[in-house]
Amino acid sequence: xxxxxxxxxxxxxxxxxxxxxxxxxxxxxxxxxxxxxxxxxxxxxxxxxxxxxxxxxxxxxxxxxxxxxxxxxxxxxxxxxxxxxxxxxxxxxxxxxxxxxxxxxxxxxxxxxxx
Amino acid sequence: xxxxxxxxxxxxxxxxxxxxxxxxxxxxxxxxxxxxxxxxxxxxxxxxxxxxxxxxxxxxxxxxxxxxxxxxxxxxxxxxxxxxxxxxxxxxxxxxxxxxxxxxxxxxxxxxxxxx
Numbered sequence: 001x002x003x004x005x006x007x008x009x010x011x012x013x014x015x016x017x018x019x020x021x022x023x024x025x026x027x028x029x030x031x032x033x034x035x036x037x038x039x040x041x042x043x044x045x046x047x048x049x050x051x052x053x054x055x056x057x058x059x060x061x062x063x064x065x066x067x068x069x070x071x072x073x074x075x076x077x078x079x080x081x082x083x084x085x086x087x088x089x090x091x092x093x094x095x096x097x098x099x100x101x102x103x104x105x106x107x108x109x110x111x112x113x114x115x
Numbered sequence: 116x117x118x119x120x121x122x123x124x125x126x127x128x129x130x131x132x133x134x135x136x137x138x139x140x141x142x143x144x145x146x147x148x149x150x151x152x153x154x155x156x157x158x159x160x161x162x163x164x165x166x167x168x169x170x171x172x173x174x175x176x177x178x179x180x181x182x183x184x185x186x187x188x189x190x191x192x193x194x195x196x197x198x199x200x201x202x203x204x205x206x207x208x209x210x211x212x213x214x215x216x217x218x219x220x221x222x223x224x225x226x227x228x229x230x231x
Contacts, residue, residue, distance in 0.1 A: 032217045043119070043205055043222035051217055089158065093217060101148060101171055101209070101218055105158040 002027045006090045006106035013080055013113050021075040021109045023064075023090035031092040033057075033066055033073040034103070038087045047075075047088070080113045087111070117142065119208045119223035127229045133194040136226045140187050140208030147189035148220060149181060152203040161204075164189055165211050193228075201230045 006023040013019060025031065032051045036044040048057030053068035062077045073090060090106040120139045128134050140147050149161040160173040164183035181191040193200055207220040 034217075036222075041224075043224045044207075045222070046219065049217060049219075051215060101146060101163045101165075102160045102173070103148075103150075103158075103207075103220065104160070107157045
């Protein structure tokens with residue numbers, strides 16, 4: 001079956017530090033990959049996505065590249081802000097598996113950015 | 116456009132009771148999915164409805180059920196509540212059509228269910 005593994009948190013950084021959150025996946029087909037962000041007390045917001053190998057998703061200074069050879073989709077940001085403090089989820093959907101409406105999520109990584 | 120709305124936002128129930136949660140998708144969206152979020156298991160897919168039909172179901176016991184109405188609003192029901200059902204229940208709305216090769220899903224704020 002499909003699965004997503006992302007680095008355990010929590011991650012604590014100072015403002016303007018570089019962020020990497022690792023994410024690897026296992027899929028039976030050719031998945032689409034996503035990063036979602038959840039701010040305290042809120043639902044999930046789509047941060048970025050990629051649908052094929054070597055695609056780079058980007059939004060709000062965050063980037064992630066779909067690496068088929070390493071089955072990875074690591075999230076990066078060059079300079080984090082206090083407002084980036086949230087929980088980040090890596091996820092996949094697999095169009096070929098008959099369950100293409102279903103998102104499979106990693107466990108989430110709590111990021112705290114200190115001023 | 117208004118976003119996905121879920122009611123109620125918070126709920127406290129007793130073991131053995133049943134509960135019904137409601138989700139109103141984004142206007143024009145015909146697909147609604149439900150997820151359970153717990154600290155231990157993370158986010159797990161419950162089921163997905165499209166045009167009043169359940170298209171996909173996760174690995175949850177039969178106590179968890181859902182339905183979708185003709186206006187695309189969806190409800191999920193949990194019967195005979197257990198302590199382990201305490202969770203944040205998230206609803207996600209989608210047009211049901213591929214957009215740039217994916218089914219983009221938009222999440223509501225969730226219903227926090229506490230079972231005592």
